[in-house]
Amino acid sequence: MLSRRRRAATAAALLSTTALISTGWLTVTASAAPSAGGAPHVKHLCAHATAPGHVACLAEARTDLVQHLTVSPHTTPSGYGPSDLQSAYKLPSSTAGSGRTVAIVDAMDDPNAESDLAAYRSQYNLPACTTANGCFKKVDQTGGTTYPSADSGWAGEISLDLDMVSAVCPQCHITLVEASSTSMTDIGTAENKAVALGAKYVSNSFGGTEDPSDTTADVQYFNHPGVAITVSAGDSGYGVEYPASSPYVTAVGGTSLSRASNTRGWSESVWSTNSTEGTGSGCSADEAKPTWQSDTGCGKRTVADVSAVADPATGVAVYNTYGASGWDVYGGTSASAPLIAATYALAGTPTANSYPSSYPYGHGSALNDVTTGNDGTCSTSYLCTAGTGYDGPTGLGTPNGTTAFSGGATAVNSLQPGRKLTSGHRLSSANITLTMGSDGNLVAYLKTNGTSGSGPAIWSSHTSGHTGAYAYMQSDGNLVVYSSTGSALWSTHTNGHSGAYLLVQDDGNMVVYGAGGGPSTGGSLWSDGTYARSTKIGSGQKLHGGWWAQTQYTRLVMQPDGNFVIYRKHDGKAIWSSRTSGHTGAYAYMQSDGNLVVYSSTGSALWSTHTNGHSGAYALLQSDGNFVVYSSTGGPGKGGALWSGNTRSYVP
Structure with a gap:
């Protein structure tokens, strides 16, 4: 039984600690610096997902570090902090990213997300990011505030994700979107909501087993041109997980990061603790190979694209109080995915309609090439073993500034x-x-x-x-x-x-x-001259093969095969045509006499609107989906329609 004096001292210490927590001054004493020399004891915050269509978070927390709560505001938490990561990857974190929004998609709720984020940012003197100042936003998968059930494992994942974005891009805004469950349907709904809310950078620190149905999920949830979507490559060693294998995302592998006496000041190798714990990599069983990948040992999608620190032995500092005691050291590719998402944000707004996962492939020399280590054994060595240039475990390498993550002419197009x-x-x-x-x-x-x-x-x-x-x-x-x-x-x-x-x-x-x-x-x-033209076809205008125009709902195409066709955009269904296919070189001609005619390459009339006798008439692909020939003085709302394709009823 404690003596009265010891009980009093203990109570005083607890009161002091509570006061420090409330003022944001609680810190921990630094344990030994991160080192790749030994295998740490860790726990996976989420159980592995085994059912197709479900995912698990990929965060790992150290269990072998004793975190001492102190009253000193000058003590540094264990694990790499913002200055370490910014130094290791030469990031312009103090000058870039202002006003850009990085979205974090996770499952379940972290009730302490905002307060824990505040504690992390305060510890490292980062600018406040709160709901009140408009920097932080937390929503459910539909954009509301009916949050899902709280879960301590996913809360740790959320803390890791928020802290990594803060460390790399402290000037970025952060939107946390919480899915109602670990099912891909709910996760995908949250993914789409993150993009709908305006995020151009979305981080996903989870994964599950590959399944043939993933190709459907790709289109439904991850095909967002102009948005940088990052996904953790996995924490179970050699092998591929989904959605990292989606061709629409940047798959992020993991490294061990250590200080070194070289020009860079840091060195990296493949993260692999043992045969079942390390970065994921490999050749997808189901996903098509993106056009920007050119490795020859895998006919389908190869994982990963790039990488960053993920080894818990060289892990990052994280502050999490839901189901945890505060400061800890975390790892897993759950750390590298948000780090890379924030690096994309530092690099600038992605090129419209491009796939940012392609950007690093045009800037391989602007990355730190990781050339040592492996995450398992495989018959095609580069899929599991690092080497010069591209390899599966680390992709093209780790950030060396932001050049490799910016758009431009090196994109997928x-x-x-x-x-x-x-x-x-x-x-x-x-x-x-x-x-x-x-x-x-x-x-x-x-x-x-x-x-x-x-x-x-x-x-x-x-x-x-x-x-x-x-x-x-x-x-x-x-x-x-x-x-x-x-x-x-x-x-x-x-x-x-x-x-x-x-x-x-x-x-x-x-x-x-x-x-x-x-x-x-x-x-x-x-x-080749196939740019989209005006939806108005003026008197005297000829439309050769490859000419096309579009409105919100429809697309009008003069095809090289001679057919003049109106397509419904949302499903590609042909809703009208001149029925003149089989005449290569044919063209449409809006004649000065008012007749719209499709002529063969030899000048034979194949089809017409029979509207001759109306000099100056013109044709118009309307916003309501209808294609109409109007008199020279007519038009929508003015009358004067001479002919119509009657396609309005085929669109919403």
Whole structure:
């Protein structure tokens, strides 16, 4: 039994500690500095997800560190803090990120999320991020405040995620979106809500087993062009998890990070504690390979893309009080995913309609290449073993500044010098997918509802019949389609311009630009001319194959096969056509006499609106989905309709 004096002293200490907590001055004494030398004792905050369609958080907490509560405001918590991470990865955290919002998607509720975040940021003298000052926002998966049930494991995950975003981008705003459960349906709903709320950077620190149905979830929940979505690669060693394997996200692997007496001041290796604990990596069983990946040992999606610190032995400081005692050292790829999301935020707003997961592949030299360590054994060594250049466990490497995470001409919609587009691979922008077909034809398709589905073809290289052909953006500036035997089948004739590249633009045009050129700077060397046109077709205007225009609900296309077609945008269904397919080279002509006619390449009339005799008439693809020929003085709300495709009833 305690003596009266000892009981009094204990009570006084507890009162003092309570006061310190309320004022935000509670700290812990620093334990030994992080070290990769020994295997720490850790606990997984969430049980592994074993059922398809469910995920588990991937945070790991140290259990072998004694955290001493003290009254000193000058003591540093154990684990790497903001200054360490900013130094290790050369991040402009003090000058970039202001006003940008990083969203954190997690399952379940952390009732102490905002107060714990305040304690972390106060400890490291970071600017306050609260609901009151508009920096922090917490919502449920529908955007409301009916939060799900609290869970201590996920609360630790949430604290880790919030603290890592704060450490890397202290000027960023943070939105926490809490899913009602660990099911992919709820997680996906939260993902979509995060994007709908305006976040351009979304972090996901969870994963589960791969399943063939994941390809459906990809389109429903993770296909958000113009948004940087990061996902933890996994904590169970070699092997692939979902949604890290989605081709629409940046899969983030894990490293061990230690101080070093080199120029950088730090060194990294693959995080692997043992055969069942370490960063995930490998070759997806179900997901298609993104066009920006060119490794040859995996025919499908390879994990990971990039990496950052995740080893609990070299872990990060986290403050969490829901089901925990406060300061601790955490690890897992749950640490690296939000770190990379915040790095994207420092880099700037992603290019509209691009996939930011492609950005690092155009800037490999702007990353720290991790070349040592492995996360298991595999038959294709680079999928589990680090080496020079790309490898599975660490991807292209770790941040070395923000260059590798910024958009521009190196995004998914470009083919850079020295790169090939082989059978089945494609480039993609907001409205166009350029695909290298298995038959050897390079074809540009209009997308359906923002996806790369099989919309109408508007251009091709006319090189079908050459199985195994590929497109090659040569270093001399020429884009060439070669046969499998090396014979040139087609080219843009732009040789002599070293450093030129191909860009599939959001407006639908495909352009070869000279080095340093682009949509805003000029320097066009070749164009296929498939950009979207005005929805008004004026008197005397001719529409050749590849011409197209669109409104909110419909798309009007003069196809290279001779058919003039109106498509419903949301599902790609043809709702009207001139029925003139099979006439390659045909064109539509809005004649000065008022008649809209489709002519064959030899000048034979194939179809018309029979509206001749109305000089100056014009055609209009209306916002309500209807296609109408109006007299020269008519128009929507004015009357004067001479002919209509009657397509209004096919759209909402």
